[in-house]
Amino acid sequence: MSNISRRKFLKGAGVAALAVAAAGVLAGCSDQSTPDTGKKRPITLKYMVTKGGSIVKEVPIEVPALADTVTFATIKENVPADLKDYEFDSTEDKKIPADGVVVIKMYKKAAAKPTKKVTIKYTTGTSEIKGGTDFMFYELEVDENATALTQKQLDSLANENGKYKVLNATELFGGMTQNGIIKDGVATVYVEAKN
Structure with missing residues (x-):
């Protein structure tokens, strides 16, 4: 301990401090806590519909100069208005490639099928079981064109x-x-009494 001079000690401490600072900057490049140096760089978010039609929309944005990813929140925030009815293929953050073009794949949301409500009529075949608490549902929503209830x-x-x-x-x-x-509008459901 006595062989270390004050100068060597300060020099070593300075190198250690620089190493810690550099590690912090490098770690920041890989996540959303990238230090904002005040400098920005342009990238392009390229929204592509690959299923059910072909649409390509490019949105230029700026990110911190040291950023190597763009968050899903940023991707969602910048989605073009005419793609609001489309779903994202992935909700993960995206790496920014060397050319600065981040490709985001999307697809058309499935349209909801029209439905109708039917009244459930429970019967043993000889007598109807009316209302009450025997069954959980006495009404059910089914596909508009359904002619019978499914097994599910x-x-x-x-x-x-x-x-x-x-x-x-x-x-x-x-x-x-x-x-x-x-x-x-009535689904006739046959039941049998348990012994």
């Missing part, structure tokens, strides 16, 4: 008190070809 929809019609079992879509009853047939 029949499965959602759980019996609350466990007294009845909803028959499967393909179980036949009294000449019916499918359970849950819809007619005039």
Whole structure:
């Protein structure tokens, strides 16, 4: 310890401080906490629709000179108005390539299918089970053109008190070809009493 001069000590401390500062600057280049030196550089956000049509929109923006990524928040904030109904292929931050052109892939949102409400009529075949708390749903939203409930929809019609079992879509009853047939806004659902 006594062999270290004051000059050598200060020199070593200065080198260590510079190394720590440089590490901080380099670490900042890889994330959103990039130090803003006040200098900016231009990049281009290139929004591309690759599925369901071909649209290319380029949006020039400026980022801090040391930035090597552009955040998804920035990508979303700058999406062109005529692409608001489109979905992003990815919600991750993007690396800025050497040419400064960041490609963002998008696709058209699937249009929601029109639906209608149907009333559920539960029956054992000989008698209708009216209202009350026997089943979870007495109304259901289905596709507008549906002619019968799907198996998934029949499965959602759980019996609350466990007294009845909803028959499967393909179980036949009294000449019916499918359970849950819809007619005039009513889906007739056949159930059987549990023993």
